[in-house]
Amino acid sequence: MSTIQPETSLSNHLHDERAIPTEPMVDGTSVPPGEASADFLQLLTPDGHRTPNADYDPWVADVDVASLVRLYEDHVVVRRIDTEAMHLQRQGQLGLWAPLLGQEAAQIGSARSLRSDDFVFSSYRENAVAYCRGVDFTDLMRVWRGNSHSGWDPYEINMAIPSVIIGTQALHATGYAMGCQFDGGDQVAIAYFGDGATSQGDISEAMVFAARFQAPVVFFCQNNQWAISEPVERQARIAIANRAPGFGIPSIRVDGNDVLAVMAVTRRAIERARTGGGPTFIEAVTYRMGPHTTSDDPTRYRNKEELDEWSVKDPIKRLEAHLSSMGALTDEVRAEVQAKADSVAAEVRAGTLGLTDPESLSIFDHVLSTESSWLERQKSQYSAYLDMFEGGAR
Amino acid sequence: MTSRSGTVAEPVEASEPGAHGYRRPLTRADHVAMPNAQVMTYRQALNDTLRQEMIRDDKVFLIGEEIGVFEGSYKITAGLLAEFGPERVRDTPIAEEGFTGAAIGAAMLGYRPVVEIMTINFTLKAIDQIVNHAAKIHSMFGGQSSVPLVLRTPGGGGQQLAATHSQNLEVWYAHIPGLKVVAPSSPADAKALLLAAIRDNDPVIFLENLALYNTKGPVPDGDEAAEIGRAAVVRAGTDVTIVSYSRGVLTALEVAERFEAEGVSIEVVDLRSLRPLDRRSICASVMRTGRAVVFEDDWLTYGIGAELSATIAEGAFDYLDAPVRRVAAAEVPLPYAKPLELAAMPDADDLARAVRELLQDTRFRK
Ligand SMILES: Cc1ncc(C[n+]2csc(CCOP(=O)(O)OP(=O)(O)O)c2C)c(N)n1
Ligand SMILES: [Mg+2]
Numbered sequence: 001m002s003t004i005q006p007e008t009s010l011s012n013h014l015h016d017e018r019a020i021p022t023e024p025m026v027d028g029t030s031v032p033p034g035e036a037s038a039d040f041l042q043l044l045t046p047d048g049h050r051t052p053n054a055d056y057d058p059w060v061a062d063v064d065v066a067s068l069v070r071l072y073e074d075h076v077v078v079r080r081i082d083t084e085a086m087h088l089q090r091q092g093q094l095g096l097w098a099p100l101l102g103q104e105a106a107q108i109g110s111a112r113s114l115r116s117d118d119f120v121f122s123s124y125r126e127n128a129v130a131y132c133r134g135v136d137f138t139d140l141m142r143v144w145r146g147n148s149h150s151g152w153d154p155y156e157i158n159m160a161i162p163s164v165i166i167g168t169q170a171l172h173a174t175g176y177a178m179g180c181q182f183d184g185g186d187q188v189a190i191a192y193f194g195d196g197a198t199s200q201g202d203i204s205e206a207m208v209f210a211a212r213f214q215a216p217v218v219f220f221c222q223n224n225q226w227a228i229s230e231p232v233e234r235q236a237r238i239a240i241a242n243r244a245p246g247f248g249i250p251s252i253r254v255d256g257n258d259v260l261a262v263m264a265v266t267r268r269a270i271e272r273a274r275t276g277g278g279p280t281f282i283e284a285v286t287y288r289m290g291p292h293t294t295s296d297d298p299t300r301y302r303n304k305e306e307l308d309e310w311s312v313k314d315p316i317k318r319l320e321a322h323l324s325s326m327g328a329l330t331d332e333v334r335a336e337v338q339a340k341a342d343s344v345a346a347e348v349r350a351g352t353l354g355l356t357d358p359e360s361l362s363i364f365d366h367v368l369s370t371e372s373s374w375l376e377r378q379k380s381q382y383s384a385y386l387d388m389f390e391g392g393a394r
Numbered sequence: 395m396t397s398r399s400g401t402v403a404e405p406v407e408a409s410e411p412g413a414h415g416y417r418r419p420l421t422r423a424d425h426v427a428m429p430n431a432q433v434m435t436y437r438q439a440l441n442d443t444l445r446q447e448m449i450r451d452d453k454v455f456l457i458g459e460e461i462g463v464f465e466g467s468y469k470i471t472a473g474l475l476a477e478f479g480p481e482r483v484r485d486t487p488i489a490e491e492g493f494t495g496a497a498i499g500a501a502m503l504g505y506r507p508v509v510e511i512m513t514i515n516f517t518l519k520a521i522d523q524i525v526n527h528a529a530k531i532h533s534m535f536g537g538q539s540s541v542p543l544v545l546r547t548p549g550g551g552g553q554q555l556a557a558t559h560s561q562n563l564e565v566w567y568a569h570i571p572g573l574k575v576v577a578p579s580s581p582a583d584a585k586a587l588l589l590a591a592i593r594d595n596d597p598v599i600f601l602e603n604l605a606l607y608n609t610k611g612p613v614p615d616g617d618e619a620a621e622i623g624r625a626a627v628v629r630a631g632t633d634v635t636i637v638s639y640s641r642g643v644l645t646a647l648e649v650a651e652r653f654e655a656e657g658v659s660i661e662v663v664d665l666r667s668l669r670p671l672d673r674r675s676i677c678a679s680v681m682r683t684g685r686a687v688v689f690e691d692d693w694l695t696y697g698i699g700a701e702l703s704a705t706i707a708e709g710a711f712d713y714l715d716a717p718v719r720r721v722a723a724a725e726v727p728l729p730y731a732k733p734l735e736l737a738a739m740p741d742a743d744d745l746a747r748a749v750r751e752l753l754q755d756t757r758f759r760k
Pocket of ligand 2: 194195196222223224225226227228
């Protein structure tokens with residue numbers, strides 16, 4: 001039998017360890033939002049040096065040389081796909097492409113921390129996440145070719161199709177997580193979004209709900225410093241990670257170009273969510289090395305020095321340096337990884353070029369999940385109209 | 395006129411046909427005859443007008459995403475940051491509800507914000523501020539405060555931007571008392587209606603169209619504002635009336651051209667303003683022709699055409715030789731693939747088909 005005692009339970013709660021929102025690595029309110037060098041967790045320096053960290057080392061203790069080589073392969077392959085996609089777009093084979101160049105570690109480190117039954121809600125740039133989830137890239141290209149709104153079965157891959165309306169998916173992830181919680185399962189939902197998205201009310205509302213219901217959700221913000229032409233300083237005055245504690249959500253800033261550190265913080269956040277500890281907000285500090293999409297020219301709004309500064313921190317260079325220092329980046333490894341990347345790229349190209357236009361009458365498919373006489377009527381009228389053309393216009 | 399249960403629409407009086415005058419669209423040929431006009435794009439007309447109004451009235455300022463450094467997603471604000479500085483050309487965080495609401499507050503202080511929302515699809519994030527606040531404040535404050543705000547945003551599908559980025563949702567705003575909604579179809583009107591919108595003391599939704607930005611036409615110098623709420627007969631005709639707005643007007647003119655070759659004379663009415671709606675001009679035209687087709691880019695059910703058909707039924711029923719025909723988009727989320735997008739969007743062929751069927755149904759003879 002229990003009686004509710006509001007005062008005591010409130011004060012207990014205040015002393016509950018879980019209710020203390022900030023992680024040790026997050027400083028107060030002094031960090032400017034674009035600051036990359038200070039106050040974040042880093043396990044691999046840009047020159048590949050491994051810095052020990054008592055809090056986070058245990059979370060990646062199992063990542064041995066072989067695992068690091070596999071992570072390296074992921075990086076090289078997704079960058080190769082990204083390059084291929086840029087070419088395909090320039091050659092008129094894709095309508096648009098949003099390159100992830102520079103953000104590989106943030107996406108791979110986090111996606112490789114998920115269980116296959118965890119669920120991903122992403123935006124449009126999470127192509128490496130899709131790769132790690134096992135999305136067939138021809139299916140992904142179907143979307144970027146403007147062939148279809150969606151390419152894969154979300155319940156097979158456990159990843160929703162990207163949301164292009166900024167910020168919305170964080171709410172979906174929160175609701176999905178609340179559902180998992182209600183079902184008594186231990187799956188976790190993860191929401192990927194950008195620095196720009198954090199200005200949307202949706203992200204704040206998602207945090208309100210996730211905190212209130214202690215939903216098993218991880219908010220994964222890739223602060224790539226830019227939202228189209230707007231620098232992150234346009235969105236925030238202090239580090240984005242520092243907003244979450246105000247909602248009662250622990251948060252951490254991590255070097256988003258350091259796959260090991262990203263893995264450590266994501267694994268910890270996932271574990272917290274899985275074991276009833278509620279949401280975590282991760283800000284992965286990274287950089288969008290390319291344009292926003294293939295339709296803009298970043299030289300018009302940002303300077304080359306910035307790019308040079310960030311290319312020193314490149315996630316792949318860093319992994320290569322680290323692997324080399326351990327003698328693990330042999331010529332064979334390089335050759336194998338390159339061969340795999342080239343063959344995946346060739347598959348992506350062939351798959352893309354092989355896509356055919358859908359049939360006109362399919363516009364009436366999937367409008368509703370139930371039958372509708374009004375849709376049927378439209379369809380038969382349109383079908384009759386198409387029949388009027390010689391050879392059929394389908 | 396008003397019963398206890400709401401508005402009871404009465405037949406529209408349109409006893410003086412042509413009372414609202416013919417206003418041909420200005421063409422390149424007019425340019426020769428109009429020394430005070432320059433031929434320019436719709437985009438340029440908007441850009442020039444924003445500049446002109448910012449010079450005229452220092453209470454006018456621009457606010458929105460990517461409008462400063464990037465000069466707008468569609469380059470409508472090109473050069474304005476450099477000219478007027480970041481106080482008056484404000485790049486905002488990505489928060490449509492945030493900056494629309496903030497603009498409302500500034501308008502309540504007497505500023506004249508011109509808000510840009512990248513596309514009408516993203517206005518849905520700001521819809522509470524638009525419908526529950528911009529449109530209500532004057533009324534709920536008992537007339538003591540007003541919201542002289544302009545919200546510029548493009549609609550228009552057909553650019554392969556997929557279902558959430560291609561919608562034509564202007565009817566949602568045209569439904570709301572307390573708002574004005576204008577939709578220019580030509581560069582000259584882009585200027586005249588933008589001038590009117592900025593100078594208006596009420597909130598105005600200013601609907602642009604992705605497919606119109608590069609269209610060209612003569613634009614008179616000076617600063618003569620349009621009267622919001624006036625339609626224009628942009629092509630006179632005797633056999634069929636086509637009513638449309640924005641991009642649809644160009645399609646209507648194209649179809650009218652096609653039928654001219656066959657000796658069918660089509661009149662085209664450009665609404666220019668969706669709210670207030672110029673019911674008289676619409677009905678007056680139908681009284682002259684006896685046949686009406688409405689061409690709209692949105693969906694059929696509860697669309698702009700539904701309002702226009704009702705207006706014609708109320709105001710010109712006795713003059714109609716056949717029911718009003720409507721041509722609208724297929725009732726599906728707008729597709730992404732090009733062939734599907736073409737299948738779903740209403741085009742000149744669809745409009746011509748409806749006109750032809752209407753002529754056949756009424757046994758039209760030259
Ligand atoms: C509601 C809404 N407003 C505006 C846009 C246009 N838009 C597309 S991407 C983008 C920038 C997003 O930046 P960020 O969240 O940092 O993600 P990134 O592109 O850097 O990955 C904007 C403003 C949109 N898609 N949805
Ligand atoms: Mg960004």
